[in-house]
Amino acid sequence: MHDVLTIAVAQPASRLGDVVANAAAHAEAIRRADARLVVLPELSLTGYDHGLRADAVPDGAWRPLVDACADAGCVALVGAPVPAPGGGTSIATVAVDPSGTRVAYRKTWLGADEAGHYVPGDAPAVLTVDGWRVGLGICRDTGIAQHVQDVAALGIDLYVAGLVHAPEELAEQDARGRRIAAATGAHVGFASFAGPTGGGYAATAGTSTVWSPDGDVLARAGSGPGDVAVVEIRRPSTQRLPRSAPLP
Numbered sequence: 001m002h003d004v005l006t007i008a009v010a011q012p013a014s015r016l017g018d019v020v021a022n023a024a025a026h027a028e029a030i031r032r033a034d035a036r037l038v039v040l041p042e043l044s045l046t047g048y049d050h051g052l053r054a055d056a057v058p059d060g061a062w063r064p065l066v067d068a069c070a071d072a073g074c075v076a077l078v079g080a081p082v083p084a085p086g087g088g089t090s091i092a093t094v095a096v097d098p099s100g101t102r103v104a105y106r107k108t109w110l111g112a113d114e115a116g117h118y119v120p121g122d123a124p125a126v127l128t129v130d131g132w133r134v135g136l137g138i139c140r141d142t143g144i145a146q147h148v149q150d151v152a153a154l155g156i157d158l159y160v161a162g163l164v165h166a167p168e169e170l171a172e173q174d175a176r177g178r179r180i181a182a183a184t185g186a187h188v189g190f191a192s193f194a195g196p197t198g199g200g201y202a203a204t205a206g207t208s209t210v211w212s213p214d215g216d217v218l219a220r221a222g223s224g225p226g227d228v229a230v231v232e233i234r235r236p237s238t239q240r241l242p243r244s245a246p247l248p
Helices: 019-033 059-072 139-143 145-152 167-184
Strands: 004-011 037-039 075-083 089-097 100-106 126-129 132-138 158-163 187-192 209-211 217-220 227-234 241-246
Touching: 004 019, 004 158, 004 187, 004 209, 019 037, 019 059, 019 075, 019 227, 037 158, 037 187, 059 075, 059 089, 059 100, 075 100, 075 126, 075 158, 089 132, 100 132, 132 139, 132 145, 139 145, 139 158, 139 167, 145 167, 158 167, 167 187, 167 209, 209 227, 217 227
Parallel strands: 004 037, 037 075, 132 158, 158 187
Antiparallel strands: 004 227, 075 089, 089 100, 126 132, 187 209, 209 217, 227 241
């Protein structure tokens, strides 16, 4: 297991339904982040809206992201709608690396407005990156004690989630990050959508953040689209070195 992992929480500009433009913005964010693991917001590749279908993302849209991950030597966790195993569509985290893509996690705890449109996942999930066990969540999952308990039981080193929150929900976003750190004893990274999108969100919170297991802010992006926060996290006995940089 590597003692150090560099994680980025990125919030690239994302226009509702413009998957080609969004894929280009994601690829730029991945390259500029210069991190081993890049986390992106909920439904970041399509923009957030109720009723997006799995076919909203054509197969070819993933190629710029795969190429960017190959250039950067990283794993990116991208928010997108995907087919549900029994039919329908799930809100998912898709893991992208130089070898291609795979669905890493399907959102389990759907919001009230999502329940009529999407199929929930049925299990917590962990992704291993350089020996680090990375627990996965998506937006409302982060506020559900059962979800956090189930992920913590898997024995994680880091918990990450893609979010869509309104600006007035920023205090709750922060509180959830600290609560999950305390409950899991792990670092926590939230990538939070920035800018307008669908689903009734004329504005979103941004302010993507990485917390230490003690709940301290290690790196934080601004509120606007295009920002990224990057931090090098280490084992508890070693120093953590945060950094941040804007994306165009």
